[in-house]
Amino acid sequence: MNFLGVKSTGWKSSGKQRPPALLITSAVFVAIAALLPVVYLIARSAEAGSDLLDIVLQANALPVFGRTFLLIILVTFFSLLVAIPVAWLTVKTDIPLGRALSVASVLPLVIPSFVMATTVIEMYSPKGILQGWLSVFGLSRLSEIYGLTGATLVLVLMTYPYALLMIRGTLRRMDPALEEAARAMGYGAFRTFITVTLPLIRPAIAAGSLLIALYTLSDFGGVALLRYQTFTSTIMIQYESSLDRTVAAVLSLVLVAFAVFLLLGEGFIRGSGAYHRSTVGAVRRARRIDLGRWRWIGFLVVLLPVLVGLIIPVGVLGHWLVRGLLHDQELLPLLIPARNSLYVSLVAALVTVIAALPVTILVVRFKSRLSRLIDRSTYIGFGLPGVVVALSLVFFAINVALPLYQSIWLLVFAYGVLFLPTSVGALRSSLMQVNPRIEEAAQGLGKSQLRVFFSVTIPLVMPGAFAGGAMVFLLTMKELPATLILSPIGYRTLSTSIWSSASEAFFAKTAAAALLLILVAGVPTAYLTLRGYGSSSEKLNQTLTVTSNEES
Amino acid sequence: MKAPWRGSRSENRTLNTNSPSSVASGVIHLESVECSYPGSEIPAISDFSLLVQPGEFISILGRSGAGKTTALRVIAGFEHVTSGYVRIGGQLVGSSFVHITPDQRRIGLVFQDYALFPHLSVAGNVEFGLKGYSTFEKRVRAAAVVDLVGMGGYESRFIHELSGGQQQRVAIARALAPDPIALLMDEPFSNLDKQLRTVLRRDVKNIVTEAGATTILVTHDREEALATSDRVAVMGDRSIEQIGTPEEVYLNPVSAAVAKLIGPCELISGSYRAGLVETEAGTFPARELTGDALSEPKQVLVLMRASELEINAAKGTEDRGGIIELREFEGEFSEYTIRLDSGALIRVRRRAAEGLSKGQRVVVQTRNNLPLIVFPNVPGASEI
Numbered sequence: 014m015n016f017l018g019v020k021s022t023g024w025k026s027s028g029k030q031r032p033p034a035l036l037i038t039s040a041v042f043v044a045i046a047a048l049l050p051v052v053y054l055i056a057r058s059a060e061a062g063s064d065l066l067d068i069v070l071q072a073n074a075l076p077v078f079g080r081t082f083l084l085i086i087l088v089t090f091f092s093l094l095v096a097i098p099v100a101w102l103t104v105k106t107d108i109p110l111g112r113a114l115s116v117a118s119v120l121p122l123v124i125p126s127f128v129m130a131t132t133v134i135e136m137y138s139p140k141g142i143l144q145g146w147l148s149v150f151g152l153s154r155l156s157e158i159y160g161l162t163g164a165t166l167v168l169v170l171m172t173y174p175y176a177l178l179m180i181r182g183t184l185r186r187m188d189p190a191l192e193e194a195a196r197a198m199g200y201g202a203f204r205t206f207i208t209v210t211l212p213l214i215r216p217a218i219a220a221g222s223l224l225i226a227l228y229t230l231s232d233f234g235g236v237a238l239l240r241y242q243t244f245t246s247t248i249m250i251q252y253e254s255s256l257d258r259t260v261a262a263v264l265s266l267v268l269v270a271f272a273v274f275l276l277l278g279e280g281f282i283r284g285s286g287a288y289h290r291s292t293v294g295a296v297r298r299a300r301r302i303d304l305g306r307w308r309w310i311g312f313l314v315v316l317l318p319v320l321v322g323l324i325i326p327v328g329v330l331g332h333w334l335v336r337g338l339l340h341d342q343e344l345l346p347l348l349i350p351a352r353n354s355l356y357v358s359l360v361a362a363l364v365t366v367i368a369a370l371p372v373t374i375l376v377v378r379f380k381s382r383l384s385r386l387i388d389r390s391t392y393i394g395f396g397l398p399g400v401v402v403a404l405s406l407v408f409f410a411i412n413v414a415l416p417l418y419q420s421i422w423l424l425v426f427a428y429g430v431l432f433l434p435t436s437v438g439a440l441r442s443s444l445m446q447v448n449p450r451i452e453e454a455a456q457g458l459g460k461s462q463l464r465v466f467f468s469v470t471i472p473l474v475m476p477g478a479f480a481g482g483a484m485v486f487l488l489t490m491k492e493l494p495a496t497l498i499l500s501p502i503g504y505r506t507l508s509t510s511i512w513s514s515a516s517e518a519f520f521a522k523t524a525a526a527a528l529l530l531i532l533v534a535g536v537p538t539a540y541l542t543l544r545g546y547g548s549s550s551e552k553l554n555q556t557l558t559v560t561s562n563e564e565s
Numbered sequence: 566m567k568a569p570w571r572g573s574r575s576e577n578r579t580l581n582t583n584s585p586s587s588v589a590s591g592v593i594h595l596e597s598v599e600c601s602y603p604g605s606e607i608p609a610i611s612d613f614s615l616l617v618q619p620g621e622f623i624s625i626l627g628r629s630g631a632g633k634t635t636a637l638r639v640i641a642g643f644e645h646v647t648s649g650y651v652r653i654g655g656q657l658v659g660s661s662f663v664h665i666t667p668d669q670r671r672i673g674l675v676f677q678d679y680a681l682f683p684h685l686s687v688a689g690n691v692e693f694g695l696k697g698y699s700t701f702e703k704r705v706r707a708a709a710v711v712d713l714v715g716m717g718g719y720e721s722r723f724i725h726e727l728s729g730g731q732q733q734r735v736a737i738a739r740a741l742a743p744d745p746i747a748l749l750m751d752e753p754f755s756n757l758d759k760q761l762r763t764v765l766r767r768d769v770k771n772i773v774t775e776a777g778a779t780t781i782l783v784t785h786d787r788e789e790a791l792a793t794s795d796r797v798a799v800m801g802d803r804s805i806e807q808i809g810t811p812e813e814v815y816l817n818p819v820s821a822a823v824a825k826l827i828g829p830c831e832l833i834s835g836s837y838r839a840g841l842v843e844t845e846a847g848t849f850p851a852r853e854l855t856g857d858a859l860s861e862p863k864q865v866l867v868l869m870r871a872s873e874l875e876i877n878a879a880k881g882t883e884d885r886g887g888i889i890e891l892r893e894f895e896g897e898f899s900e901y902t903i904r905l906d907s908g909a910l911i912r913v914r915r916r917a918a919e920g921l922s923k924g925q926r927v928v929v930q931t932r933n934n935l936p937l938i939v940f941p942n943v944p945g946a947s948e949i
Binding site: 448451453454455456458460461462468469472 | 641643666667668669670671672673674676677678681682683684693694696739743
């Protein structure tokens with residue numbers, strides 16, 4: 014009798030186990046869905062045929078291209094200039110209020126760019142609040158905020174937290190012994206930073222720059238309010254102003270090419286050295302550097318971006334809100350947009366994390382050509398501006414899937430494509446900490462591979478799933494261009510209702526809605542930031558540490 | 566004898582390991598198994614054969630990279646075999662055309678790093694593999710196994726609250742709980758410090774003996790292999806070189822390579838003729854070399870074990886021997902390192918602490934005039 018259920022494998026037998034069919038099927042499905050916008054965009058642009066080049070030239074693409082490039086360079090430079098010192102000061106030194114500042118310094122992340130832009134205009138424009146204060150001292154007029162200056166300021170405030178988070182993560186994980194070795198060899202604190210620390214955080218700086226550049230490339234709300242025309246805003250104008258969407262499609266394709274160019278550039282900056290920790294065993298907490306008299310200078314350096322990027326914008330919004338309430342001004346209706354935002358963000362977070370699960374498990378546990386391909390294809394959303402994804406989904410829905418058009422499911426689909434890389438990333442780092450022997454142990458105890466995923470793998474990557482979900486939730490709350498294009502008529506979210514009144518310069522009306530958006534988006538951010546300090550999760554990780562002395 | 570947690574249900578659920586046929590073919594039977602990893606030309610193991618009898622404790626001893634862990638993973642079903650046959654309880658579970666997944670094999674596994682589930686308590690870990698029982702039955706069974714490994718009272722603890730040795734015990738309990746056909750342990754003691762390792766080694770041996778579990782232990786530690794096992798399988802390069810009781814393997818190693826793995830020793834070249842071997846250290850009685858009747862001297866490698874040799878002060882300079890290069894006092898005995906005239910080193914253990922000192926010339930004898938083991942000196946004879 015066949016007790017063990019012998020079945021022929023049919024494969025050329027060698028090596029590792031093969032992934033269950035259900036896992037492959039769902040991962041392939043997710044990958045195809047993620048690729049759909051780009052594929053459809055290419056198909057749509059191909060219709061233009063030989064006119065393609067004419068369209069690009071007619072749309073005045075070259076100057077726009079130049080302006081976009083200039084903005085990207087400036088924003089990346091200044092963002093890193095903020096992020097690197099802030100990261101180092103908050104992780105390595107004993108500045109006053111270090112912990113509070115280290116949380117506060119990433120919080121500008123929760124402010125959408127169009128909200129940031131409105132507050133920047135209110136604060137720093139020649140008729141703004143700052144000019145009012147300065148004129149008391151008889152100081153000259155501030156220069157114009159609209160244009161490159163304002164756009165750069167807004168985007169730097171928006172993007173430096175991304176680079177900060179990455180650099181800080183690397184600094185925390187870095188083996189303190191490396192820096193101690195340099196100090197022991199007679200290097201001062203500054204030379205140690207330049208010769209040891211900086212090279213070690215180079216991959217994080219590269220990844221951070223990429224994120225900054227892609228964000229700048231895809232931002233719409235901020236640059237539009239500050240009247241600096243970039244590629245993304247040009248596409249938006251084209252889409253809204255003309256009935257022929259081919260121009261928008263072709264320009265989108267050029268934008269995708271730009272994003273791909275940036276992605277390739279990141280590999281170039283990162284270099285080819287090995288950046289693994291050189292020792293095994295538990296990471297010691299390094300002693301914080303005693304800055305002495307410089308403590309307060311360090312404090313001010315960290316405080317500055319927090320002040321400009323968080324305290325002033327929230328202050329301006331609060332000022333508007335109070336003034337509005339005192340003068341019985343009309344405010345935006347809050348309840349329905351808030352409910353819509355909350356609902357659609359939660360659904361997007363859930364859908365994205367569930368879609369990311371099979372991809373992550375396949376990519377981390379079953380390395381093969383197919384899984385690498387699937388991995389790459391889910392990364393596409395990373396380089397795709399929201400405008401592009403939304404536009405191609407509009408084309409797709411109108412021509413192929415009409416029932417989806419003007420439904421929130423198309424919107425959720427767009428969010429999924431855009432933010433899939435984020436949740437795959439969070440799940441991946443979580444899964445990589447899970448020793449594969451744990452899953453093998455479960456299988457050895459008589460559970461099929463599929464049941465092992467449900468009873469062991471998924472519970473163990475829950476922290477990663479929550480982190481990924483929280484991040485997707487936050488990004489969805491803030492997202493503007495895709496939401497503008499894909500929201501069903503009359504479906505208002507917090508971001509679209511803030512945008513519509515802000516673009517007509519009714520800034521004060523938006524105060525309550527903007528504050529609410531920041532507050533709701535702040536919840537997952539606070540969770541994510543505080544999790545970095547949790548001691549219980551660290552303990553858990555210790556038991557998960559992989560000491561793989563595997564023979565081959 | 567039945568272990569206390571073994572119910573009647575387990576016997577008719579899957580394999581019946583006690584049927585006469587399975588005794589004849591062994592609990593685990595590997596027949597010239599080859600396994601290669603994708604992208605690698607050289608197989609990790611090849612022509613690997615092993616027959617394990619019910620209740621036996623077998624160690625697979627080999628240096629790292631020899632393929633020990635691969636062999637274990639083949640038995641457990643985590644690797645597919647390229648050719649050959651793997652049988653568990655008489656049932657074919659792995660070959661080039663059949664592959665039973667690990668969850669269907671009823672094999673208990675103890676990993677080097679334990680791989681305990683960090684999201685479950687001790688009880689949760691141990692109950693994990695129990696299928697088809699009520700919650701109450703599970704608890705009773707788990708409690709019995711937890712008691713067996715001496716972890717009673719720790720059921721509700723989480724894994725990170727346990728010491729390394731305690732985690733080790735829980736890992737064994739978890740593997741034993743579902744009443745596996747065999748228990749496979751992959752370097753289970755290598756993460757522990759030396760003292761704890763010795764204590765746990767004895768405990769584990771007692772536990773599996775009490776449980777009546779057939780056990781395969783993979784290790785690179787010869788002491789561990791010799792002290793715990795009923796039989797030791799010494800692994801050469803990708804396959805088993807020699808298998809036998811610890812005494813057999815130690816006293817009669819089939820090759821210089823096996824001898825080097827099974828105990829500390831030096832090999833020096835010599836010339837063998839009619840029960841005597843002539844070396845630069847002296848002429849010693851030697852074991853019979855099997856094979857062709859030897860009329861003329863044959864080049865051999867002589868196995869020099871510190872405990873089988875004796876040294877005395879040289880009387881004249883014409884004596885063959887060496888100079889004491891180092892003397893290490895280790896309490897119960899002293900170990901002398903002797904530099905022979907060619908520069909080769911041999912080691913000798915002596916109980917007497919007095920007498921010989923560094924730089925002194927000595928002559929070498931075999932202890933009680935016992936014959937030394939010699940191997941034919943073919944190129945690469947001592948390599949593994």
